[in-house]
Amino acid sequence: MTVKVQNCIFCGSPNTTKEHVLSRWTHKYMAPHRKGKTLSVRGVENLDGSGTNLVKMAGDIRDWQIACVCGGLKNTCNSGWMKELEDRAMPILIPLLQGKHVFLTPIQQEVIASWTALKCIVAEYEIGLVTTSREQRVRMYNFQKPPEIGWAVWIGRGTNQLNYPAWSSAALKITDNNNSEIDDANNQFNGHSTTQMIGELFIHVMRFPGGLLPQNWNFGVPFADKLSLIWPPSKSILNWPRDVLSPKEMGNIANSVRDYANRVAKNRR
Numbered sequence: 001m002t003v004k005v006q007n008c009i010f011c012g013s014p015n016t017t018k019e020h021v022l023s024r025w026t027h028k029y030m031a032p033h034r035k036g037k038t039l040s041v042r043g044v045e046n047l048d049g050s051g052t053n054l055v056k057m058a059g060d061i062r063d064w065q066i067a068c069v070c071g072g073l074k075n076t077c078n079s080g081w082m083k084e085l086e087d088r089a090m091p092i093l094i095p096l097l098q099g100k101h102v103f104l105t106p107i108q109q110e111v112i113a114s115w116t117a118l119k120c121i122v123a124e125y126e127i128g129l130v131t132t133s134r135e136q137r138v139r140m141y142n143f144q145k146p147p148e149i150g151w152a153v154w155i156g157r158g159t160n161q162l163n164y165p166a167w168s169s170a171a172l173k174i175t176d177n178n179n180s181e182i183d184d185a186n187n188q189f190n191g192h193s194t195t196q197m198i199g200e201l202f203i204h205v206m207r208f209p210g211g212l213l214p215q216n217w218n219f220g221v222p223f224a225d226k227l228s229l230i231w232p233p234s235k236s237i238l239n240w241p242r243d244v245l246s247p248k249e250m251g252n253i254a255n256s257v258r259d260y261a262n263r264v265a266k267n268r269r
């Protein structure tokens with residue numbers, strides 16, 4: 001069901017190559033292979049009442065590849081700035097995947113947020129659940145930073161990754177009368193949440209690229225006391241690890257904004 005992307009989503013080059021969504025170096029920290037089992041369910045929530053469409057991914061999530069960025073030669077996106085960001089993120093991430101004790105500086109936290117945001121932007125092209133705008137991709141291309149507004153990235157310490165999906169996401173199409181962006185073909189989805197679990201690191205990303213949460217929403221991420229917000233940028237040193245999140249708590253966090261949006265939609269009908 002992959003949507004064919006003709007040109008690199010960052011620089012427009014026609015020489016797109018397949019890219020592992022989950023970086024190869026992270027694979028050894030992930031739960032053992034479970035052959036033939038679905039490890040990932042990605043969903044589209046049509047909150048206008050037109051139904052829910054869940055996309056199940058067959059096979060191993062380590063093999064998940066998307067061809068939407070240019071690669072191969074030295075100055076391409078995949079082999080150039082994306083690799084540089086990967087190389088910067090890797091040594092910061094490894095102790096977190098292992099649940100080790102470290103202090104993370106604000107700059108290190110920002111590198112993790114940027115690395116995470118890049119994965120989320122690329123993954124959106126898997127089934128065309130694109131919520132990011134061209135400007136946001138250009139910012140990533142030029143500065144390797146997450147979008148300035150509308151994005152929030154939390155990290156926490158997870159456990160029991162055998163019973164937890166390595167990647168889950170829900171693209172939201174929020175039909176709020178106050179929101180006119182829904183009709184924009186380039187910005188079909190106006191909200192998205194993505195959760196990743198690698199080793200002992202739990203990463204939760206929420207984005208409403210149009211800006212803040214929809215008006216009148218009284219929403220807060222659950223178990224925030226066990227999470228650290230690393231984007232928008234933090235100004236303080238983070239003492240890692242945080243208290244462990246149970247799989248149930250991780251599930252509640254992962255589904256929280258989708259469930260809230262569904263409740264809002266139900267009440268409106």
Ligand SMILES: [Zn+2]
Nearest residue numbers: 008011070077
């Ligand atoms: Zn490119």
